[in-house]
Amino acid sequence: MSFTRAGGVLGCLAMAAVAMADDLDAYVRNYMKERHVPAGVWGVFKDGKVVKSRAYGRANLELNVRATSDSVFEIGSVSKQFTATALLMLMEEGRLSLDDRIEKYVGDLPEGWRPVTLRQLLEHTSGIPDMEEIFGYESYRNIYTPAQIVQIANTRPMTFKPGEGFRYSNTGYFLAGLALEKVSGKPYGRFLQERIFGPLGMAHTRESDPTGIIPDRVQGYRFYNGGLEVRDPMQPSACLGAGTLVSNLEDMAKWDAAITGHRLLKPETQAMMFKEARTPQGPTGYGLGWFVSPWRGRTSYEHSGGTAGFSCDYRRFPEAGISAMMFTNLYDAPLGGTLYRAADLVSPGISYASLKPMPEPVAGVREKLLAAMTAVSKGGPRPDAISEKMWATYGPNARDAWRDRLANIKSFELLLRERYKARKNALGEEHIETYLYRLTNEKQVMYIEFQMNPQGQIVLQARRDY
Structure with a gap:
């Protein structure tokens, strides 16, 4: 191929990539306008680095602060994979077994909860009612004792006998956080800081402390009755291992690299997180802190997160060697196709955006x-x-x-x-x-x-x- 022809091909490819990026920008901006999202930040990770990113809108409307790739958002249920990893680290050290019953680590539980194992908590196969379904997102601003959380969840009967079904339960991960504290002898946030965030250099990741000074912290919002309203930060005591963390793109890229490189867990232990659980009804589509969700023939793992004022989604495409994440500061803001289309900019073929038009096979x-x-x-x-x-x-x-x-x-x-x-x-x-x-x-x-x-x-x- 001549240099002239090669240059032409490369130029066409570059123009196509620019056009796809422009389409994604237009899509995100239109989505944010339609859904009244104040701020959005997305990034694509590869080899522990943020290789592409974009920030839109305002991190704080009152102070007129722009969102950036450094902005720190609540990540909600994406926190669950950190809780699961922490318990697996203790398992590797011989300090617990996933088949231990939760009553070994948490006292004064309802009778029906006592046979539940740590594994069942992490797989959402425990049958323990979801506290969030009962008290709603509003209650995450309140301070609770563990006994109060148990009392709230116990206002409903067990959904099924332990291990006999699948039902997403934030209560299960709250209890897993309590077990982590009992075994480690340390508060949940301190253990994660000492064993995960510190060693990985995740300087912007921590518990969402409403009274703490968190640099670059984004304000959360809800669109209600025709306007935006401010939402209070998450109280750690209301959520614990189920979704209390805040983070940003840079830190999540480091976390993603740690998963790929098995920096915290042995490969065989890491693989447990991505093996979907099974019940008598069949596979559940969930492992330990991760949804197992193949995408267009590709292996893929995903988890979304939502709090009273934030929404996020994180998806890994291990065969392509990339991952993507998006944060917003709006309650209940489904993120649509942003992750797939962002990932497609780095690895074409992941999203529909890179498909070429085909002839109509049936006239009319x-x-x-x-x-x-x-x-x-x-x-x-x-x-x-x-x-x-x-x-x-x-x-x-x-x-x-x-x-x-x-x-x-x-x-x-x-x-x-x-x-x-x-x-x-x-x-x-x-x-x-x-x-x-x-x-x-x-x-x-x-x-x-x-x-x-x-x-x-x-x-x-x-x-x-x-």
Whole structure:
């Protein structure tokens, strides 16, 4: 290949990468505007470094402080993997067994909780009721004793007998934190500082202490009754091992490298965290502090985190050698496809964003879908192309969204078509094929999935901005 031709190819690739980054920027900015998110920060990790990152918006609205890649956010349930790692470190030292019953380390428990093992706590197979479902995010601002947390969770019966099912339980990780303190003889935060954060150089990671001075700490918010309101920081005593930590991109990159390099645990012990648990109902999709969630044929592990004023998500793609994380300072802000599209900038093929348009395999499908969505935007009548159950899901917000998308549409390109044996979706509708289209308008690029039944009707339509 000549230098001129090679330069041209490289130039095209560079231009494509810039275009994808611009699309991601537009997607994130539009998402934040739609969801009223004050600040967002994402990063891609490789070899312990943040290789790509971007910060948007305000870390503190009152003080008009911009978010940066150094901003420190509450990470909620991403904290669970630190709790699980700490207990596994003690297991390697012979100081506990994951098959120990929790009553060995925590006294005055309800009768039904006593047979539960540490392993079952970490796998969410304990059957112990979730305290968060009972007292809600609001209560994480309050100071509690362990006895009070147990009393709150015990207002509901066991969900199932220990080991016989899967149900996410923050109470389980609270109890795991108590067991960690009992075995180590140290407070939860101090143990993690001495054994994990300090050795790894995670200088910005610690417990969320409302009274402490935490440099670069971000203020959390909730959108409520048409406006943003300030949310109090997490109280460690209300959450402990379930989700009390704060961190930033730099520190999470160091944590990610420690996982890859087995700096804290032996390889065989580390592997336990990523092996999904099984119950009589089958695999649960959860290991020890991690969801085991393959993505488009790739091995992948993930955990999200939410607190009263923050949302985050962290996903690892070990075969690609990269990971991605995003933080926001808004309660209940699903992060959509940001992680996948950010990771795709470093390892193309992870997200739909790098798929190339393909020819329409069946004539008229594109036109039928656009006509069906035009009917949605107008509020009816229901076209034959949409099933009755799917049509019933379209409310005013969906109609407004489609009106906006179609009014400014530039292109509607088929990226993927999959055919398979008949299966049922979340609406209980049978479907045999899926079409994925990229819709580009003047504001943004979005990815729309259409599931079709044997009669060619749309039985599910959803955005898949992954």
